[in-house]
Amino acid sequence: MYDVLVVGAGPIGSYTAYQLAEVGFGVVLIEEDAEVGKDVICTGVIGTEAFERFNLPQRAIISEIKSIVFFSPSLLTIDYTPSDTLAYVVDRDIFDKEILQAAQRKGVDVHLGKQVRRINTYKDFVEVESWNEGLRAAHRQAQAGTGRHRQRDSLETLRAKLVILATGVNYRLQRSLGLGVPPSFLKGAQTEVEVKDLRQTEIYVGRQISPGSFAWAVPLGNGWARIGVLAESKGVSHLEEFLKMRFAGRIKQENPRIVQKRIACGAAKRSVEDRILAVGEAAGQVKTTTGGGIFYGLLCSEIAVHVLQKAFSKGDLSQRGLLQYERLWRSKLGKELKMGQWARKVLRKLTDKQIDKIFRFVREKVSVREMLERKVKFDYHLNLISSGLKLLRPK
Numbered sequence: 001m002y003d004v005l006v007v008g009a010g011p012i013g014s015y016t017a018y019q020l021a022e023v024g025f026g027v028v029l030i031e032e033d034a035e036v037g038k039d040v041i042c043t044g045v046i047g048t049e050a051f052e053r054f055n056l057p058q059r060a061i062i063s064e065i066k067s068i069v070f071f072s073p074s075l076l077t078i079d080y081t082p083s084d085t086l087a088y089v090v091d092r093d094i095f096d097k098e099i100l101q102a103a104q105r106k107g108v109d110v111h112l113g114k115q116v117r118r119i120n121t122y123k124d125f126v127e128v129e130s131w132n133e134g135l136r137a138a139h140r141q142a143q144a145g146t147g148r149h150r151q152r153d154s155l156e157t158l159r160a161k162l163v164i165l166a167t168g169v170n171y172r173l174q175r176s177l178g179l180g181v182p183p184s185f186l187k188g189a190q191t192e193v194e195v196k197d198l199r200q201t202e203i204y205v206g207r208q209i210s211p212g213s214f215a216w217a218v219p220l221g222n223g224w225a226r227i228g229v230l231a232e233s234k235g236v237s238h239l240e241e242f243l244k245m246r247f248a249g250r251i252k253q254e255n256p257r258i259v260q261k262r263i264a265c266g267a268a269k270r271s272v273e274d275r276i277l278a279v280g281e282a283a284g285q286v287k288t289t290t291g292g293g294i295f296y297g298l299l300c301s302e303i304a305v306h307v308l309q310k311a312f313s314k315g316d317l318s319q320r321g322l323l324q325y326e327r328l329w330r331s332k333l334g335k336e337l338k339m340g341q342w343a344r345k346v347l348r349k350l351t352d353k354q355i356d357k358i359f360r361f362v363r364e365k366v367s368v369r370e371m372l373e374r375k376v377k378f379d380y381h382l383n384l385i386s387s388g389l390k391l392l393r394p395k
C-alpha cells in the first residue's frame with residue numbers, strides 16, 4: 001500500500017511525486033509511455049519565475065527569450081524588451097526526464113509503459129488497474145483480429161491511500177470518476193524548422209492568422225525555431241497558411257512536419273473527489289491566454305502537496321478534506337483563467353483593421369505604451385488584459 005499513486009509522468013506528475021517523496025510520502029508513479037519526454041508537442045517556453053521558484057533542470061534550457069516583437073495584421077510592430085530575461089526555452093525531452101530522475105532519487109517507485117485503465121475507490125484506499133505496454137499491444141492486436149489476446153487477469157493492481165491524476169489532456173479517468181473536463185479546448189499546431197534571420201521571438205495576431213488567438217516563432221539559438229499557431233479549430237491549416245504568408249522563402253525545409261495537440265482552455269469542473277485529486281492540465285490548470293501549462297501546473301502541484309500534508313495528518317482524504325486544494329488553486333488562478341477566456345472572445349470579434357488601429361494607437365502614445373509595459377508579467381495576464389480592455393472602451 002502506497003501513500004500516493006500518481007498517474008502520468010509529464011512534468012507536473014513527476015514534480016508532484018518528487019515533492020511528495022521529499023516530505024516523506026511513499027509514492028508510486030505510473031506512466032503509459034515506455035519513455036518520458038519523447039516526441040512531446042510543446043514550445044517549451046517557461047517564465048524565469050518558474051526556474052527561480054521550483055527546482056527545475058537548468059540543463060534543459062536551450063535558449064532565452066529577452067524580447068518579443070508583436071506583429072499586427074498589416075505588419076505594424078510593437079517591440080517589448082524588458083531589462084531582464086523574460087523566459088527560457090527548454091528541451092522537453094531533457095526537462096521531463098530530469099524531473100522524473102529527481103523524483104526517483106527521492107525514492108519514488110516509477111512504473112513506465114503502464115496505462116491506468118480503471119480506478120476503484122474504497123473506504124480506506126484506492127485500487128488502480130494498469131496494463132503494461134505488451135498487454136496494450138496485445139489488446140490492440142486482438143481488437144484488430146491479429147495476434148493472441150492475453151488474459152485480463154495479468155493486469156497489475158496497485159493500492160494507495162490517494163491517487164493523483166496528472167494525465168495531461170487525456171480525461172478518460174476523470175470522466176469515469178465524475179470529475180468533469182475543461183469547458184473547451186484549443187488546438188496547438190507546431191513545427192520545428194531552420195529559419196533565416198529570426199533573432200527574437202515573434203508573435204503574430206489577426207483574423208487571417210488565427211481568429212481570437214495568435215501565432216509564434218521562437219528561435220532556439222542554433223538557426224532552428226519552433227513556429228506554431230494556437231487556434232480554436234483547424235490548427236494545422238492555420239499554421240500552413242501562416243508559414244506561407246509570413247515565412248515563405250525563409251524556411252530551409254520544403255515540407256516541414258507539422259504536429260498538433262489539443263490544449264485545455266478553462267478549469268475542469270472539479271479537481272477533487274474522495275481520495276482523488278487532479279493536477280496540471282488534467283485539471284485545466286493552463287493559461288487560457290497562451291496555452292502555457294507548465295508554470296500553472298507547478299504552482300498547483302505545490303498547493304496540492306501542502307494540502308495533502310495536512311489532510312494525511314488529519315486522516316481525512318474525503319472530498320471535503322481535499323476541498324482546500326480546490327479553493328486555494330482557484331483563488332490563485334481562477335480569475336486569470338476566466339479573464340483569458342473573455343479576452344479571447346473580445347479578440348475574436350475584432351477585425352484586422354481594428355487590430356491595426358490598436359497597434360497604431362499603442363505605438364503613437366508613449367504614455368499608454370509605458371503603462372501597458374508596467375502591467376506585463378510573463379505568467380499573469382489579468383492586469384494587462386483589464387488595462388487593455390479599458391483602453392478599448394468607447395469614451
Ligand SMILES: Cc1cc2nc3c(=O)[nH]c(=O)nc-3n(C[C@H](O)[C@H](O)[C@H](O)COP(=O)(O)OP(=O)(O)OC[C@H]3O[C@@H](n4cnc5c(N)ncnc54)[C@H](O)[C@@H]3O)c2cc1C
Pocket residue numbers: 007008009010011012013030031032033041042043044045046114115116117166167168169170173187188189190228260261262263279280281282286291292293294295297
Ligand atoms: C503546440 C503546443 C505548445 C505548447 N507550448 C507550451 C509552452 O511553451 N509552455 C508551456 O508552459 N506549455 C506549453 N504547452 C502546454 C504544455 O505542453 C502542457 O500544458 C504540459 O505538458 C502539461 O503538463 P502535464 O504534466 O499536466 O501533462 P502532460 O505533459 O501531458 O503529461 C501527462 C502524462 O500522463 C500520461 N498519461 C495520460 N493518461 C495516462 C494513463 N491513463 N495512464 C498512465 N499515464 C497516462 C501521458 O502519457 C503523459 O506522459 C504547449 C502545448 C502545445 C500543444
